[in-house]
Amino acid sequence: MKPVDPRLLRRARAARSFLVASVVIGVASGLLIVVQAVLLAHGIAGVVLHGAGVAGVALGLTGVVATRGLLVWAQEVVAQRAAAAVKSSLRKQVLEHSLKLGPVWLSGERSSALTTLLTKGLDDLDPYFARYLPQLVLAATVPAGVIGWMGTGDLIAAGTVVVTLPLIPIFMALIGWATQAHSRRRQHALAVLAHHFADVVAGLPTLKLFGRAKAQESAVRRVTDKHRVASMGSLRLAFLSSLVLELLASISVALVAVGVGLQLVDGKLGLETALMVLILAPEAYLPLRQVGMQFHASADGVAASEEVFRVLETPLPARGERTDVPDLRVNSLHLYDVTVRYPGRDEPALDGFDLEVRPGEVVALTGPSGAGKSTVLSVLLGFVEPERGVVVAGGSAADEFEPTVWRRQFGWVPQRPGLRMGTVADNVRLGRPEARDEEVLVALATAGAGELALDKPVGEQGQLLSGGQQRRVALARALLTDAPVLLLDEPTAGLDADAEAAVIAGLRGTGRTVLMVAHRPALIAAADRVVTVGARELVNA
Numbered sequence: 042m043k044p045v046d047p048r049l050l051r052r053a054r055a056a057r058s059f060l061v062a063s064v065v066i067g068v069a070s071g072l073l074i075v076v077q078a079v080l081l082a083h084g085i086a087g088v089v090l091h092g093a094g095v096a097g098v099a100l101g102l103t104g105v106v107a108t109r110g111l112l113v114w115a116q117e118v119v120a121q122r123a124a125a126a127v128k129s130s131l132r133k134q135v136l137e138h139s140l141k142l143g144p145v146w147l148s149g150e151r152s153s154a155l156t157t158l159l160t161k162g163l164d165d166l167d168p169y170f171a172r173y174l175p176q177l178v179l180a181a182t183v184p185a186g187v188i189g190w191m192g193t194g195d196l197i198a199a200g201t202v203v204v205t206l207p208l209i210p211i212f213m214a215l216i217g218w219a220t221q222a223h224s225r226r227r228q229h230a231l232a233v234l235a236h237h238f239a240d241v242v243a244g245l246p247t248l249k250l251f252g253r254a255k256a257q258e259s260a261v262r263r264v265t266d267k268h269r270v271a272s273m274g275s276l277r278l279a280f281l282s283s284l285v286l287e288l289l290a291s292i293s294v295a296l297v298a299v300g301v302g303l304q305l306v307d308g309k310l311g312l313e314t315a316l317m318v319l320i321l322a323p324e325a326y327l328p329l330r331q332v333g334m335q336f337h338a339s340a341d342g343v344a345a346s347e348e349v350f351r352v353l354e355t356p357l358p359a360r361g362e363r364t365d366v367p368d369l370r371v372n373s374l375h376l377y378d379v380t381v382r383y384p385g386r387d388e389p390a391l392d393g394f395d396l397e398v399r400p401g402e403v404v405a406l407t408g409p410s411g412a413g414k415s416t417v418l419s420v421l422l423g424f425v426e427p428e429r430g431v432v433v434a435g436g437s438a439a440d441e442f443e444p445t446v447w448r449r450q451f452g453w454v455p456q457r458p459g460l461r462m463g464t465v466a467d468n469v470r471l472g473r474p475e476a477r478d479e480e481v482l483v484a485l486a487t488a489g490a491g492e493l494a495l496d497k498p499v500g501e502q503g504q505l506l507s508g509g510q511q512r513r514v515a516l517a518r519a520l521l522t523d524a525p526v527l528l529l530d531e532p533t534a535g536l537d538a539d540a541e542a543a544v545i546a547g548l549r550g551t552g553r554t555v556l557m558v559a560h561r562p563a564l565i566a567a568a569d570r571v572v573t574v575g576a577r578e579l580v581n582a
């Protein structure tokens with residue numbers, strides 16, 4: 042691990058200004074340490090050799106200690122602010138980037154791992170900013186100042202420190218390599234734990250039904266044990282490294298003390314200088330030793346930030362900038378020879394698929410499960426990039442257009458309705474936030490959900506509504522948009538025949554272009570044209 046990840050400085054402006062402030066505070070702290078040692082040595086030597094008073098020295102020391110206290114406070118405030126700003130900026134960037142990468146990329150990620158990363162994971166950056174980075178700056182500034190000043194009094198002592206000091210970073214690096222792997226393992230164990238817990242909680246009713254709920258106890262225990270072992274491993278390494286660094290520093294200071302003592306006995310060194318060197322010697326090692334300790338506290342945060350950069354460095358699909366999207370009320374949509382292969386899959390999900398959807402048409406996509414029907418919708422929405430082939434509208438390829446502007450042409454009902462916590466009205470209004478209550482009611486009625494009250498509560502992921510109600514709310518949401526084309530993934534699944542007939546009538550009545558994935562005969566029969574995916578055949582109804 043690099044001491045400071047340049048990507049962190051590049052991605053988070055707060056980290057840069059924080060580093061500058063830390064250097065200023067670090068240099069001032071270094072100076073104060075030297076002043077404090079000189080004052081102490083002067084005061085003690087004055088009392089011992091000349092019986093001088095201590096009032097002046099005590100006053101000076103009080104001033105130095107108070108100023109050092111102020112610097113520590115300033116450092117803490119700056120660090121906490123920087124950590125908060127960096128975390129918030131990284132969270133925002135990851136969320137924005139994930140949105141740009143789209144739902145298909147997200148479905149390949151483990152959502153609970155991503156959630157852990159964006160919450161608890163990034164919080165581990167606090168010690169990195171509050172402890173590790175300031176200490177790193179102190180380690181770079183204080184020893185240089187201290188050794189320089191020691192050299193003015195005793196070159197041998199300064200030389201001893203210069204020779205022994207590098208041992209600390211060398212041992213730190215060795216321990217660091219071992220820690221890094223441990224930290225990654227711990228982060229991974231935490232992600233697995235979160236994922237497993239989320240899965241178990243979400244699937245508890247099913248697990249209970251199949252009598253497997255008890256069996257989960259041992260699975261949870263196994264995953265928790267893995268996390269505990271990984272955490273204990275990190276702690277063991279942290280304690281061990283502190284011990285090693287402490288031992289190294291103590292032996293080095295003892296070496297300096299022996300040299301100083303011998304010179305003092307020989308009369309080659311005055312008492313004041315000897316005292317100054319002895320007081321300063323541990324100060325040269327202290328910042329480096331503490332960097333070692335803080336490194337462990339911050340390693341989890343650094344591992345989390347690496348995970349953040351993995352997400353941020355996932356390349357975005359190349360999309361154009363044009364905003365003059367052709368009006369699909371008058372232009373046809375074409376798919377020419379579209380082949381899609383999902384990452385990690387050998388078989389194409391869609392192979393050389395052609396389709397034309399004319400304005401105002403209702404087209405049904407049918408075909409066996411897994412044939413690629415939902416993929417056709419994903420291609421049109423720009424969520425997946427075809428390996429070959431092109432989507433064309435009004436003579437231009439779809440990927441020339443800015444994705445959000447392009448998507449405004451579509452109202453979409455995905456296979457999973459994706460409702461959020463709130464009320465029915467909140468969810469329908471996602472289609473057009475400024476819509477009036479009457480418009481929301483019309484959309485609900487058209488979607489065959491006229492019986493649902495606007496203020497009916499909706500739980501997370503659409504809970505509190507039946508499966509069929511969720512679908513109709515999602516359809517009302519798509520209908521409320523001004524989009525000329527509706528892309529519907531099995532819009533009547535889970536509806537009874539009457540509700541289905543109402544939905545079909547509602548859809549036909551809008552006069553909009555509809556491309557729908559359809560399995561049910563009534564829905565297929567309602568289409569102007571039926572296209573079979575997978576068989577590459579076009580059937581006119």
Ligand SMILES: Nc1ncnc2c1ncn2[C@@H]1O[C@H](COP(=O)(O)OP(=O)(O)OP(=O)(O)O)[C@@H](O)[C@H]1O
Nearest residue numbers: 145148383386390409410411412413414415416417
């Ligand atoms: N995000 C993904 N990553 C990898 N493979 C995927 C992904 N989404 C779909 N697939 C695969 O691509 C193929 C086509 O999937 P798609 O969902 O388009 O089929 P479908 O015809 O809509 O199926 P169904 O009728 O069951 O909904 C399937 O083999 C599926 O396993």
